Amino acid sequence: MNSKITPELGRAAMRALFETRSPLGPLKVMAQHVGRFFQIPLPGFRPYVVFGPEAARKVLVTERDKLLWRNTDPVTDLLGRGVLITDGEEHDRYRELMEPPLHPSNLSGYTQMMIGQTDRVTSQWKNGDTVDMLVESRKIALLIIMQTLFSKDVWKDLPRIWNPILKAIDFISPGAWIIWRNIPRFGFRKPLRELDDYLFEIIDERRKTKETHQDLLQHLIDAGLTDKVIRDQMLTMMIAGHDTSTALLAWIFALLGQHPETHAHVVSEVNSKDRSPLLDHVIKESLRLYPPIHIGNRRVAENMEFAEGTVPAGERMFYSIYLTHRDPSVWENADDFCPERFAHGRKTPPMSYIPFGGGPRACIGAAFGQAEARIVMARLLQTFSFEPMNADKIHAHMGATLEPRPGVMMKVLRIPPNF
Numbered sequence: 001m002n003s004k005i006t007p008e009l010g011r012a013a014m015r016a017l018f019e020t021r022s023p024l025g026p027l028k029v030m031a032q033h034v035g036r037f038f039q040i041p042l043p044g045f046r047p048y049v050v051f052g053p054e055a056a057r058k059v060l061v062t063e064r065d066k067l068l069w070r071n072t073d074p075v076t077d078l079l080g081r082g083v084l085i086t087d088g089e090e091h092d093r094y095r096e097l098m099e100p101p102l103h104p105s106n107l108s109g110y111t112q113m114m115i116g117q118t119d120r121v122t123s124q125w126k127n128g129d130t131v132d133m134l135v136e137s138r139k140i141a142l143l144i145i146m147q148t149l150f151s152k153d154v155w156k157d158l159p160r161i162w163n164p165i166l167k168a169i170d171f172i173s174p175g176a177w178i179i180w181r182n183i184p185r186f187g188f189r190k191p192l193r194e195l196d197d198y199l200f201e202i203i204d205e206r207r208k209t210k211e212t213h214q215d216l217l218q219h220l221i222d223a224g225l226t227d228k229v230i231r232d233q234m235l236t237m238m239i240a241g242h243d244t245s246t247a248l249l250a251w252i253f254a255l256l257g258q259h260p261e262t263h264a265h266v267v268s269e270v271n272s273k274d275r276s277p278l279l280d281h282v283i284k285e286s287l288r289l290y291p292p293i294h295i296g297n298r299r300v301a302e303n304m305e306f307a308e309g310t311v312p313a314g315e316r317m318f319y320s321i322y323l324t325h326r327d328p329s330v331w332e333n334a335d336d337f338c339p340e341r342f343a344h345g346r347k348t349p350p351m352s353y354i355p356f357g358g359g360p361r362a363c364i365g366a367a368f369g370q371a372e373a374r375i376v377m378a379r380l381l382q383t384f385s386f387e388p389m390n391a392d393k394i395h396a397h398m399g400a401t402l403e404p405r406p407g408v409m410m411k412v413l414r415i416p417p418n419f
Contacts, residue, residue: 014098037308047316051323053351060359072411082236137249141242149216164195173399247292257388281339286353292401387411
């Protein structure tokens with residue numbers, strides 16, 4: 001297939017941008033007409049884009065050493081030496097320190113805490129309120145990740161850290177900086193400094209306390225890392241750990257709101273004594289359609305050969321999880337919401353379903369995030385009924401994660417006990 005972007009195709013991509021209100025539209029148009037390998041033809045911004053199982057295998061497993069995670073992007077400015085944007089032995093050391101608290105063997109010990117934090121957020125809801133589940137999911141996810149990794153109860157601190165966290169997410173989201181790297185970015189310095197101050201306070205408190213913890217923060221301190229490097233790992237996990245869960249929970253509600261029959265079946269199952277397989281399938285299908293980390297951003301250190309062409313060393317390359325998950329040559333009715341595709345132990349081709357990446361650098365919190373979604377969703381659906389208020393107006397927004405915008409508005413009614 002011809003990998004060139006013609007003027008006619010460029011115009012079609014621009015139309016898709018206006019129709020979908022997201023760069024995902026143009027990417028999909030280019031993928032449909034050009035294939036699994038193409039170069040975005042923008043002035044000053046010409047990254048290569050690859051997708052599909054074979055490309056994912058190369059990028060994540062067999063030729064991962066030809067790629068660097070560290071870029072000259074705002075995410076590097078924000079996260080410093082965070083595990084997400086370091087390479088080689090430095091990355092391996094940080095990852096080894098950070099894996100134990102999120103190991104699957106620890107998940108059962110977090111269940112009651114996750115339920116309790118969910119209940120704290122919903123205690124603020126009044127019967128008949130309309131709430132934005134994008135916002136409410138963020139509150140729940142923040143409380144859970146801070147308690148899990150840092151043993152920090154941030155309930156009373158949410159007003160203090162809310163805006164700084166949103167500004168940090170906005171700072172690393174796609175914007176004009178992609179094309180004009182040195183464009184002035186006003187309004188970020190103060191909130192980012194406030195977020196740093198908060199994290200350094202937590203570190204200082206822990207160093208002074210005589211209490212012992214088995215959390216991530218303690219592992220980092222015991223390893224002898226400097227406060228700055230500890231801050232980098234904390235901020236990495238704070239942002240990545242809660243923002244991905246926020247997006248997942250919000251998309252589940254958006255999709256259930258758009259598919260009332262599935263919503264009703266899930267509610268029925270979570271209220272039965274049996275474990276709900278349908279909820280697991282809904283979570284997986286939400287991750288397929290709207291993977292929170294929808295694209296991987298790499299620098300190519302050594303020429304990479306794909307069936308459709310070569311990405312030269314020194315270039316920027318994206319591998320698209322979103323396009324891989326909607327590849328019609330792999331997925332039947334690829335754009336449709338169909339949780340049943342994951343039923344009865346059905347297998348997907350290797351590297352065709354990668355919401356948490358793959359290979360040695362697969363997401364540390366993959367098992368934790370899925371367990372969190374299952375526990376939080378079950379609790380919410382058992383205690384409240386949800387009536388969608390804007391299901392037909394939701395579209396995907398490409399930020400730091402893939403979010404449902406303008407939000408997921410739900411009218412909530414508390415279900416009486418023993419209902």
